[in-house]
Amino acid sequence: MRLSTRGKYGLYAMHYLAQHEHEGPQSLSRIASVGIPKQYLEQLLGSLRRNGLIHSVRGANGGYQIAKPSEEITVLDILDAMEGPLALSDCIADDRCCAKATKCRVRHTWERLTVNINRELASVSLKDML
Amino acid sequence: MRLSTRGKYGLYAMHYLAQHEHEGPQSLSRIASVGIPKQYLEQLLGSLRRNGLIHSVRGANGGYQIAKPSEEITVLDILDAMEGPLALSDCIADDRCCAKATKCRVRHTWERLTVNINRELASVSLKDML
DNA sequence: CGATACCATAGTAATCTGGTCGGGTATCAG
């Protein structure tokens, strides 16, 4: 169970944007300078934007900014945006999968663990990372 | 960030074996009856065995048994065996990756989260799942 | 109007996933 580079890059990018929270829009090139391939990062920022975590300014002198104060953005928000929600294969995401769902102890266990892990991820904000 | 079927099947299989802890070796076919493709499961049981979570008995009337009492086997043990350890891409697993490692706040954050998530996974034993 | 910089889609090589297949080897029953 490992985090993809999408998640890693997402965290790096958001960390950079939080550092420059009040300095106006930061261009793609600036953000990429922390060590992320530019064109790939462009896609990732698109995901972050569509999930409401950042907003963008087009045109010359444009760039990206975080959409909320850094203490209101959590690691969970970022990872969910970059990799989709934490789930046990398709089973937990889809209620119908396990016919004997209510009797499925494994599933029940995994649901509890998922809640706890998500709480853990939600307990760290961007601001905490600075 | 989702768990693969390897992890799911691993949990199912270990749960089955824990249920039949003192009933002698359980054959591959028996275990597979919970809904896992037989030949695929055979591979997965190999991983569990090489990680010391189960042991096998060859020959007629052979099969698999858990190698330790069910209260000594945790969900973390099983997921680590099936999917490898939780890591942030290759960065956390490999100390040399991040040149400015000590200054890398993102990495530090992720290390703390990893420890907490692992603790969470280690807090549930097979016995708890029964 | 043209340089800057975001937006969107498509392609792509490498890797991973979720299997299947075939041929071993160990053990027990008769």
Add this chain to the structure above:
DNA sequence: CTGATACCCGACCAGATTACTATGGTATCG
């Protein structure tokens, strides 16, 4: 001893995902 049972192991394979790259478009500033 022999055959049936059942684990062991490596190879193979189609399809999905990952991590990019490429190209062309659109908005905005000066």
